[in-house]
Amino acid sequence: MNVLIDISLLGSAHYGPRYRTGIARTVENLIEQLEKTDACKLDLCAYNSVEQLIQTLDYVKSIPLHSEQRFCPPENYLVNRLVELATNIYPTAATVASSPRRRRIVSFFLKRLNLVYGTLNQDIVSQADIFHSTFYPLPSSLRSTASLRRFITIYDMIPVLYPGYFEHQINKNFTNILKNIRSDDWILAISESTKNDFCNYLGFDPSRVFVTPLAASEMFYRCTDTARNAEVRVKYGIPDGPYVLSLCTLEPRKNIDHTIRCFVQTIREQHIPDLNLVLVGTKGWDFDRIFAEITDAPELQRRIIVTGYLPDEDLASLYSQAMMFVYPSIYEGFGLPPLEAMKCGVPVITSNTSSLPEVVGNAGIMVTPDDVDALCHSFWQLYRDRPLREKMSALSLEQSRHFSWEKCAEKTVDAYRVSL
Numbered sequence: 001m002n003v004l005i006d007i008s009l010l011g012s013a014h015y016g017p018r019y020r021t022g023i024a025r026t027v028e029n030l031i032e033q034l035e036k037t038d039a040c041k042l043d044l045c046a047y048n049s050v051e052q053l054i055q056t057l058d059y060v061k062s063i064p065l066h067s068e069q070r071f072c073p074p075e076n077y078l079v080n081r082l083v084e085l086a087t088n089i090y091p092t093a094a095t096v097a098s099s100p101r102r103r104r105i106v107s108f109f110l111k112r113l114n115l116v117y118g119t120l121n122q123d124i125v126s127q128a129d130i131f132h133s134t135f136y137p138l139p140s141s142l143r144s145t146a147s148l149r150r151f152i153t154i155y156d157m158i159p160v161l162y163p164g165y166f167e168h169q170i171n172k173n174f175t176n177i178l179k180n181i182r183s184d185d186w187i188l189a190i191s192e193s194t195k196n197d198f199c200n201y202l203g204f205d206p207s208r209v210f211v212t213p214l215a216a217s218e219m220f221y222r223c224t225d226t227a228r229n230a231e232v233r234v235k236y237g238i239p240d241g242p243y244v245l246s247l248c249t250l251e252p253r254k255n256i257d258h259t260i261r262c263f264v265q266t267i268r269e270q271h272i273p274d275l276n277l278v279l280v281g282t283k284g285w286d287f288d289r290i291f292a293e294i295t296d297a298p299e300l301q302r303r304i305i306v307t308g309y310l311p312d313e314d315l316a317s318l319y320s321q322a323m324m325f326v327y328p329s330i331y332e333g334f335g336l337p338p339l340e341a342m343k344c345g346v347p348v349i350t351s352n353t354s355s356l357p358e359v360v361g362n363a364g365i366m367v368t369p370d371d372v373d374a375l376c377h378s379f380w381q382l383y384r385d386r387p388l389r390e391k392m393s394a395l396s397l398e399q400s401r402h403f404s405w406e407k408c409a410e411k412t413v414d415a416y417r418v419s420l
Helices: 008-015 024-037 050-062 077-093 100-114 168-179 193-202 226-235 256-268 288-295 297-305 311-323 336-343 356-360 374-386 386-400 406-420
Strands: 002-006 041-045 130-133 149-154 186-189 209-211 242-247 278-279 304-308 324-328 346-350 365-367
Touching: 002 024, 008 024, 008 050, 024 041, 024 336, 024 406, 130 406, 149 278, 149 406, 186 193, 186 406, 193 209, 209 406, 226 311, 242 256, 242 311, 242 336, 256 278, 256 288, 256 297, 256 374, 288 297, 288 304, 297 304, 311 336, 324 374, 336 346, 336 356, 336 386, 346 356, 346 374, 356 365, 365 374, 374 386
Parallel strands: 002 041, 002 130, 130 149, 149 186, 186 209, 242 278, 242 324, 278 304, 324 346, 346 365
Antiparallel strands: none
16 A cells, blocks of 8 residues: 655654654654565655755655655645745754844745745545644645545543643644544554543544554663763763663753652651652743742752753663652653663553553552642652562563554554555
8 A cells, every 4th residue: 555644743843843753753763664564655745835855855855764765745836946945054054053134035035935835746645545744734725636545643532631731832833733633534542641631622433543652762771881882971970879860851840849859758757868850852832930949949950951852862771770760740642761771670660540551551650649648658769669660660661662663653654455
């Protein structure tokens, strides 16, 4: 079967740290596995905007795995020529290092070009059996193609179930995604929890929604390279000694302020002399309260390390050296970071809500997201009980083996087949 799949998000992530999230990693791993299967032939596209098209073309050129794939261009010949021109100047003209004036000119040009972007190339669309949007709204231009099955991946329903956890524009964009879904479209949900929330909210037919659980990629493993581990610690200013690790976008839904409060309370009450807290992730929105919590504990500020964004190559080492991983998120569509931590053999503390019990199973400690006593007790319990840490480490590795990108791709292909 011929599958036309949108990878716009990978173009955005190629240029902007804010987009280098678990969803971007999900799309990249799924594409990699789908390209390995003989069940479908992939064509790639980026239809959401001209700027994302240019970003994605540059991304495709940088990834040998994708370089020989046929990329679906816009149908408008003039736009195509202008995109080719813009592609040559965009990498240098749109970066932070470029002058503000030059960036404004590029932005102005792309916005005008967007007005005449047109539709996807119909020659390629007409050959496709499946169109799969991995993030953005399904294009209305494809509704007239009766034989084309339209798929979209839904990662969570947070913007409509908990709108207070996102900026207005994100909520608006997600509402637009839902409005573009028709009753005869097909849905891929990344967890049973997400499927249930989606069907309940829209009254959608559950038989048209397929669960395709995610996985931690092969770049996550138990790193025992002493020299490498020491190098990573020095690089991010992490002192010798044990540390609690948290990895997520710094935003309210991830409950990081609660993590900091509980960490500080545990250190003070138990008089722990050497435990640190390492917070990894880019700043999201409304992150001020996170840094306010750190400021409110002046005697422990040096023991709370905020690294910002980390490149992929440093993550396995950072995970592997952690005494424990904490992720008391209020709501998740899946929860990749706990799975990544488990694949590195790290004991996990996470929430007992939404999809997280599906991911962690019996391998981790699960707490109610707002329960201060439970999280403080979990910190102290794991800190002082080495046999428990060793047992949970083994359970983490065992649980992580239930998930793989090969299985995710297989379930995706199975869903494609059912629709035909």
